[in-house]
Amino acid sequence: DVDGRECLVATDGAFEAGREGEIVLRPEAIRIGETGLLPCKVELSCFMGSYQNYHVRVGDTLVKISDNCPINKRVFAVGEDAFIS
Secondary structure, three states: OEOOEOOOOOOOOOOOOOOOOOOOOOHHHOOEEOOOOEEEEEEEEEEOOOEEEEEEEEOOEEEEEEEEOOOOOOOOOOOOEEEEO
């Protein structure tokens, strides 16, 4: 359950089906876009040269994103609605 949404993930067999656990995401592995898995609200959008730094809010959870090579990508502004995947 992530902000009220169930997320199914593949495992290496170390967990039994139906067991709860925690998901850890690397900031550079998260994608922000106009469509995606979880809706979010952009709270910080800062160009850092080689990447765009975002802080987005998914429900009550703050998620930090490092969007590498932001050239030729849509840049989301503070206050905009988006999705993460």
